[in-house]
Amino acid sequence: MTEPPAAFAAELVGVSKRFGPVLANDGIDLAVARGEVHAVVGENGAGKSTLMSILYGLHRPDAGHVLRAGRRVRLRSPADAIRHGLGMVHQRFRLFPGLTVAENIVIGAEPVRGGRLDHTAAHRAVTALADRYGLRADPSALVGDLPVGVRQRVEILRALYRQAEVLILDEPTAVLTPGEADRLFEVLRTVAATGVAILLVTHKLTEVLAASDQVTVLRQGRVTGRFTTAGTDAGELVHAMIGRSLTPPAPRRARPPEGDPALDVRDLTVRDADGVARLSGVSFTVRPGEIVGIAGVAGSGQRELIDSVTGLRGGTDGVLLDGTPVRPGRDPRVAYIPEDRHGRATAPDMSLAENLLMGGQRTLATRFGLPRAAVRSRGRELVERFAINTASVDLPIAALSGGNAQKAVLARELTRPSRVIVAEEPTQGVDVGVRERVHALLIAARDQGAAVLLQSSELAELRELADRILVLFEGRTVAEFGPDAAEAELGQAMTGVRG
């Protein structure tokens, strides 16, 4: 192979792609060099995923083309892309949990001996690969037994095993803990050092600044900024992403919360179906006008705590709302913003208006039923008030971007007549603009006297919003911090290290 030495590893030239009325990509140029970590950032719906799908052969551009090592290539499918040395690590892993690490890595290009998978050769190849890139992974471990961070490493190894020279990672840290994310960035550095070009799709600016060499910013399908990471800062990137600067966070309210607790959790113990205690003797209160944060590594009892507080786990004496026990089913006295947007917070293929209705259907009903006009007009009112960006309230909510769907969930829950608000990862998977808006809404609710319970895996979010932070570890509250707690302190408490 004779390739022009100056050529980029991969280049998208003048790429445009239209989906119906939406111009997802509008004449985008993007080039990534060998050995470079290139971040592609933008809000949800800015066109990042479409662009990467074009580079990986999942979509074909309406205009423009793709260059690979300086030569024009036609990518009709991911198989084409793989043949041309492109690899992609998807947000949702595409691994077989029942197969070993080695089997998952070699799948599709297995070493074969006598018509059967050559396990020894597969192990050898995987070990060699892991050593070469410094990615530790036991080839004989079952993927289903591995933590998420290691599974992601297996995905990366699989791409590298197929000789990927350009590696695309789509929101790779969405599923990782902060520690795992840091390790991922080290891995990306090591891999890039071997000459692989890396495209890192993300909307988290801290990651961009921590892990990339170059940044391309997209907004509404166009490139709005190209930066060398070392020469830029968060403010400049935000401006390119959302077309304005962020307003400074609201000052912390001086007045302390007052009155009797709106939410009182007393010695709450929850056991799972096998009798194992998921929560043991948890007690705390949230007073009106207060945000209490819940921190903890995933699976420390957050799910059980929230499902108990909202009544979804059934009634319990351990949770009191305004002094009376929580009602089973869904206690209407609690507004609840769930983490699982498609699984719980919305019915994706029902219309936006019908999604906004849930919980309020009985108040809108007349003697003759539920007038559609009333459902729509209530939907339109919330769309207006909460600045939800949509063409119509009749569209299925799945057609909205993640940030707008989240705004819809907030609109519905915050307009309930509830004094207690439970927010679970309220800004997961939304961009900085929406994040700012969500935070403002929660603060406004607090200032109007709501008692807010905020569960988040993002420590920065907890420190920014919460008046107090409780740390859950193995189903117990192990520590309580003020909002000025250091991340290191919180991190230690979350992993059970006693300070």
Add this chain to the structure above:
Amino acid sequence: MTAVATRTVRRVVLSAPVVAVGGALALTTLVMLVVGVDPSLAYPALVRGAIADGNLEYTIAAFVPTLGMALAFALPLRAGEFNLGGDGQLAAGGVAAAALALSAPLPPVLAVLLPLAAATLAGGLVAALAAPLSTRLGIPAIVSTLLISAPAVSLASYLVRFPLGEQGTGLAQTPPLPAAAHLPALTEGGYVTLGLPLIVALTGLWLYADGRTVLGYELRATGRNREFARYGGVRVNRLAAFALAGGGGFAGLVGGLIVLGPPYRFVDGALTAPGYTFTAVAAVLLAAARPFAVPVAVALLTLLQVGGQGMEREAGVPSQLTQIVQGLIIVIVAVFATVRARRRRA
């Protein structure tokens, strides 16, 4: 304007039901040609068999139970439950109606109303058996309704042969019902009865409830995403049970309507042999989650079925050919749904 019109036309022409019916007819034509049947004779015979020469009355008489069975499948389907036990619910309804009409002499109007109510109740109870199996034990309704169906049909068959059977004839049928229990006929042949306006009214009621009531909204939310509905405070288990029982009630009512119509007795097998249940399932699937399309799809498939018998008489084409059409429609609809789901995931 014209671009919008073109797009609308394209969307209708390329929609799953239209492609399915068109594709199925094309494939059936191919089958006809292969087996040596002249389609130019067969299709007119099919249409004549369905609507001309006084056959329309039979078609309408078949449309009523099929539409009723379509409601029996569609109502639970909106809540995400598959009711495939229509046959059992139908037979239970029929036998309940026959038993009540035969056991006690009733005053004129009640002699019709009470057996129909009993039929509805019986069908609903049989279907509701599946609800606790699904909510408590996790057995999907699609399995339990189907499994409960066979014993229910057999039980009805036993009752009709022995305790309720016509003495001395040896035929598997009940004695004729008293005249007071006969459904008033709307046509001279007596095949189109008061069942037609009743089922049409119930269909209208269902469409209204589905689209414009709290109950309909909560049922649909339960069907689209059960966890979302539960999170929203809807009592999803109770609602799913209600939907199954309601579907069974429709099926039972159809059983009652058949028994109280000509020949005014429960003839063993006469309720399930015409295959109303699965024709109705096919029609609802063809309507593809558009409730308003359900009556249309039922009409289309009923025309095919009744017309198929005419085609057999007139053109010597086996009426099984129309079952091929029906089968192909389901296959094409299923392929469409799968492709669409896969495309959405990508």
